[in-house]
Amino acid sequence: MSSAVTSGIAPFVLDERLATSCHRLGVFELCTVLLMNDASYPWFILVPQRPGVREIYELAEPDQLLLLHESVALGRALMATFCGDKLNVAALGNVVPQLHVHHIVRFAGDAAWPAPVWGKAPARPYSATELDVRVSALRPHLPAGFRPAVAG
């Protein structure tokens, strides 16, 4: 189910394709934090909660700075937690134009290495245990500004 966050006149609504393909972990000041439901990689997505925005340059400048700040904080936390060989950060949006920024921890020898992850291997949905392990590992590394989603 999509949630709406009031922002000025129009509400922000998470794109249905992101909502159904991801677990919603919580929010930073600007962005909703998602976990792609593909246990093949630690694959997280930041979605600025601003309606109608497709490109980073369309964000107001204070929001661009918030996105940078949250992306850097998440990227550092991911690499500290999962000790990957490389972090992939990408705003593509050819299929889902709502602005969203992938943060994917990559390992030499993972299911797509060294290619980008898109279209390489079918998504492997998390079991409840795998999900708990992955999210619990990350939680202590996230900055104080992160507010976890209410379970249920």
Place this chain on the structure above:
Amino acid sequence: MSSAVTSGIAPFVLDERLATSCHRLGVFELCTVLLMNDASYPWFILVPQRPGVREIYELAEPDQLLLLHESVALGRALMATFCGDKLNVAALGNVVPQLHVHHIVRFAGDAAWPAPVWGKAPARPYSATELDVRVSALRPHLPAGFRPAVAG
């Protein structure tokens, strides 16, 4: 041939694989601006001129802000020039770990659409005329801080 920019102790040297696969267009304050030698897409790359940096979060905070500023300026200029359907912005680096940020103008129906461009179609090198047309179109849209490379 790679160029070196002195920065503190170690010099910055553009990765040889980027140097050989791209045309060097010029520099912003932080980044070298490259054009991927693949006429299939308007595909530009920003490379922060800082030695040894692989991830955005490894840049000093003032450099993170410069990268954001230059990425936003380039992205806006690209979409104003080429009127694409979507801009793809990505820092991957699985093959070339030196930090570099792709900016690719995408069109519905282009050689890889809607997939990401990597690994989809063989690069189609520019003719001299195509190169001149593409770069000349972009030039008036680039911000004042851009300094073109000396031809030769």
